[in-house]
Structures are given as C-alpha cells and as structure tokens.
Amino acid sequence: MQAGELRGIVERVLLASLWGGFALGTLGRSLATGSLTGFGLVGVNTLIAGLFLTRARSQAVSHRPEDWLWALMGTSLPFALRVEGPEQLLGTLVQGLGILAMLYSLASLRRSFGIVPAQRPIVTRGAYAFLRHPLYVSELLYFAGVCLSVPSLWNAGVWLALAGVQWRRAVLEERFLIADPVYARYCENVAGRFLPTR
Template sequence: MHSLRQIDLGRLLFVPLCVGFMILNTKSLLDGGSGRSALQVVSTVAALAFYTVLTVMYLRRGAASRTDRRLGRWIVAGLATFSGFVIPLVGSKDVAEVVVGTGSVLIAVGVLLSIWALLHLRTNISVVPQSRELASSGPYRFFRHPLYVFEYISAIGLTLVSGGGWGWAVVVVLAVLQILRARWEEELLHEQVEGYTAYASRTRGFS
C-alpha cells in the first residue's frame, strides 16, 4: 500500500500527454505543405520547446510534501490546464492576416515566457495543488504565478488566430479558473512551504 502511495500520478498521466504534444508539434514542423507563416513556425517551435521542458521537469520532480486532494480543486486545476485546447474548436474561421500575425506573436511570446517561468519553477511543477519548495527566482521574483499569466497571453493569441468567436468566452472562463487555482495553491503553500509567507508579502499575486 505504501508503494502505491508513492506513485507520482501526475507524472504517470502528464508525461505521456506532453510527449504526445511533442510528437504533434514535430510532425507539424516536418509538414512542408502547410503554408504557414514564419511566425506560426516560431510558435510551433516554441510550443515544442515548452512541452520538452515540461516533460523534463515532471520526470525530475520529487514527491510533494502535501497534496490538496479535494476533488473540486482538482477539477478546476484540470479545466484551467486544458481549457485552452477548446479555443480552436469554437472560433470563427474567417480571420484577417494581420489578426493571425498578431495572435501568432502573442502565442510565441507567451510560450517563450512560459519556458522561462518553467526553468525557474523547476521540479515544483504540478497541475493540482501541491507543496514542494519555494520558487523565487526569475519571473517569480516579481509575482507569484507568472506561468499562469504567460499561458494566458498565449491563450489570447490562440483566440486571435482562431478567429475569436466563442473563444473569448473560454478566455474569460480561463481567467476565473486560474485565479481560483492560484488562491487555493497559495493556501497550501502558506501552510507547508517555509518562507512562503514572507515571499508572498513582497510579491504580487491574484489575491
């Protein structure tokens, strides 16, 4: 029973998913007949790099000191993580070239900044609320949830590229989910991570 509890379910479920996204992005880059712009290619390369770094961090991370196991919070975390994938499915398809270009820039910038955040979050990465160590370098010196902010920039870019439509509703819902997620994570970190309260007092967050 003890060994079962030591299984990292997040790693078990999330690493294969990230590897799948890496394969899809690699296939997209190798598809020479796609007619994509240079900005779209950059966005794809950035996404490939993001999932590669994310996979490495998940493979290296150790056990959490505590996990919030409340189902509602897991559902919110999961929806916040994956709701962005709905955006291309609900957008309108008639998109001006300048809008696609702007969206592609936002996607690339958001993903590159997300990689920066991941490199400083390191093995503290988690979808559901968990406590490990304090991350306070890189963008975490300035505010407490940079990864969520940077991912949100990418979501806005994806909405532009996808033609808006109901994608904007997803963006609004995503903002609410990320704020809830961040606040619940902070409750756990204040309790479990040494130095987090002092860190939170000198940085900006969603609360």
C-alpha cells in the first residue's frame, strides 16, 4: 500500500468518525428538543462529508503540518456549536441563506472540493467568479445563522474562532496554489478573498 492510499484511508476513517459522533449526538438532542437547527447542522455536514468522499483526485497535496492543523480545526470547530434552546426566526432565515449560498458554491466547485490545500482543477466559474473563497463565506453565513438562532456567548466565541480559522485556511491554500500560473491569473482577476471587490 502506498503512502497516498494509506493517507486516503486515514482521512476517510477520521471523517466518518467525526461525522458519526456529531450526527448521532446532534440528532438525538434535536429529536428531544425539536430543534430545526440541529437537523440543519447534520444536513450541512453530511453534504460536506459526501463531497469530501467523492472529490476529484488531487495532483499534489500539502504535507505541511500547519496546513493540516488549520484544516482540522476548520472542519471540527462547527461541531462545538450548541444548538439546544429556543430558536429565533431570524437565525433560521440566515441559515437558509447560508445553505443556498453553500449549494451555489458547491455546485460551482463540483469535484474540486477538498479539506487541506491540494492541487485540483482550478474553478473560476459560478460563485468563484466573484470571490476566491465563497464556500468559506457561505459556511460562515450559515453558522452565523446558527448563532442567531440559538444565541449564546459560547456560540459567538465558536463563530469568531471559526472565522479566524477559515481566514487562515484561505491564506494557506493560496500560498500552496499560487505557484500554479492559472491560479495566479485567477487571483489577479478575482481580487476578493472573502468580499467582492467589484
């Protein structure tokens, strides 16, 4: 077995373990409390897990521990959100907008989805024609909706930490990809990392 195959197996087992523990716990609490937010969280994370498992094979993957650490933090931090308690309508509406934005970003990205920096086909269409990291932005919008739906200092702190982690992930991904002339041109054409500049 080659190192790449072993890494792929480890990634899948880790993802399945994270998702399984989260889904079982969140679904149990959501059924007990009737929380729509919990069901939404499970749905969003199921979609992300499915895309991860069906992603296109990468031409190169970062081996830098820092890249993997930030990717792991960005993937696992949303599991720390607490969704018990009475829900607020505004939060549910923001979650809906976040899900729509995520679906648009993921439809644009297709199989170029990944967790750690990796060289896959560069996507410049759809949501990626306006922002370099629309999936991170839509995830942050969705999780802001979770925080508005079930407000607490804990959830606000988790969201702020997640925003910082996603920013750092974007910087690290770009550092990995910038050697690709196609990506360098893309960065010149689409200047906005998290906010549109045009």
